[in-house]
Amino acid sequence: MSGKEPAMEAERFAALADAYGGQLQRWPLAERASAQRFAATAAGRAILRRAGMLDSMLDSYRIAAPGPVLHAAALRAAEINVVRQRRLRVWWLGLGLAGIGLAGVAAGLATVTIVTPEVQPEHYVLDANATAFGDVGPDADTAEEDI
Amino acid sequence: MGTDPDEDLVRRIGTGDPVAVRAMVARKLPRLLALATRMLGDPAEAEDVAQETFVRIWRHAAGWRRGQARFDSWIHRVALNLCYDRLRKRREWVTDDLPEQVDEAPLPDALPGDEENRVATALQRLAPRQREAIVLVYYQEMSNIEAAAVMQISVDALESLLARGRRSLQVMLTGDGSDD
Numbered sequence A: 001m002s003g004k005e006p007a008m009e010a011e012r013f014a015a016l017a018d019a020y021g022g023q024l025q026r027w028p029l030a031e032r033a034s035a036q037r038f039a040a041t042a043a044g045r046a047i048l049r050r051a052g053m054l055d056s057m058l059d060s061y062r063i064a065a066p067g068p069v070l071h072a073a074a075l076r077a078a079e080i081n082v083v084r085q086r087r088l089r090v091w092w093l094g095l096g097l098a099g100i101g102l103a104g105v106a107a108g109l110a111t112v113t114i115v116t117p118e119v120q121p122e123h124y125v126l127d128a129n130a131t132a133f134g135d136v137g138p139d140a141d142t143a144e145e146d147i
Numbered sequence B: 001m002g003t004d005p006d007e008d009l010v011r012r013i014g015t016g017d018p019v020a021v022r023a024m025v026a027r028k029l030p031r032l033l034a035l036a037t038r039m040l041g042d043p044a045e046a047e048d049v050a051q052e053t054f055v056r057i058w059r060h061a062a063g064w065r066r067g068q069a070r071f072d073s074w075i076h077r078v079a080l081n082l083c084y085d086r087l088r089k090r091r092e093w094v095t096d097d098l099p100e101q102v103d104e105a106p107l108p109d110a111l112p113g114d115e116e117n118r119v120a121t122a123l124q125r126l127a128p129r130q131r132e133a134i135v136l137v138y139y140q141e142m143s144n145i146e147a148a149a150v151m152q153i154s155v156d157a158l159e160s161l162l163a164r165g166r167r168s169l170q171v172m173l174t175g176d177g178s179d180d
Helices: A010-022 A027-038 A043-058 A067-117 A138-146 B009-016 B018-038 B043-061 B070-091 B115-125 B128-139 B144-151 B155-174
Strands: none
Touching: A010 A027, A010 B070, A010 B155, A043 B115, A043 B128, A043 B155, A067 B009, A067 B018, A067 B128, A138 B009, B009 B018, B009 B043, B018 B043, B018 B070, B018 B128, B043 B070, B070 B128, B115 B128, B115 B155, B128 B144, B128 B155, B144 B155
16 A cells, blocks of 8 residues: 555456446455545546446445335244254154164163173084984095095 | 354354344344245245254254355355255155246236335346345345355356346336347
């Protein structure tokens, strides 16, 4: 913002006026100081005057302040959201408790499984090659032939 | 980008502070209504957009964290997205895309109403992105950097949209299309 900024070219000044209009406070901050100096020239004043004509037309388009109904609706939306958030918290709490309950059941089952002694099977399942006379698998046959 | 003037208010809304809620409505509702009215040209639709934007504000305030954008920029983007949804719905039976061509025919001097009405009509005739740029910089008084961030474009692209938009408005409102 010091006076060391390079002087602004007329072309750039006109381009900025085309984009931002005739009021320098709307112009890019970085170029405002050098624009201010050019604005003091006759060419600068002419460019701003022309841009200002459109600005004054645009200024005529005003929007009425929000009515009380819209204002109340915006506030009501906030209340609805608070209720919704509260319900959501209750729902999550319920889900958490259900989770804790399920974890308890799972832990109980695991404990029962670990603590209960392993039941030995009543019948010994024989190997597929075993008979009442001994093993008749391929290895057994070969052993007999060797003798 | 400096400090965010809304940050404290948003934090208090997140804690359910009713005073902060009222302050936020007083601060932002006129701004959002103005934005939506100028973007849509329809006061009733604009009210719906402003209200819907507040629903989003309340829903996200508790979790809102400042990243690259300020809160005001964020709510502008939310409101603009809602405006574009409505603009697309209006045109979806004609085309999928929003038109970029501008009808630059000068408006009659004796348009019903006054100059305000002529400006509102001219603004609606602009391509939506040009209108958005002008509304953000001119009417919402955003800096070029803030407006470019809201529109997710470069500052150069913003300047181009602004210049084209203003030139079209100039032709429509004054019949003067000279570039000098």
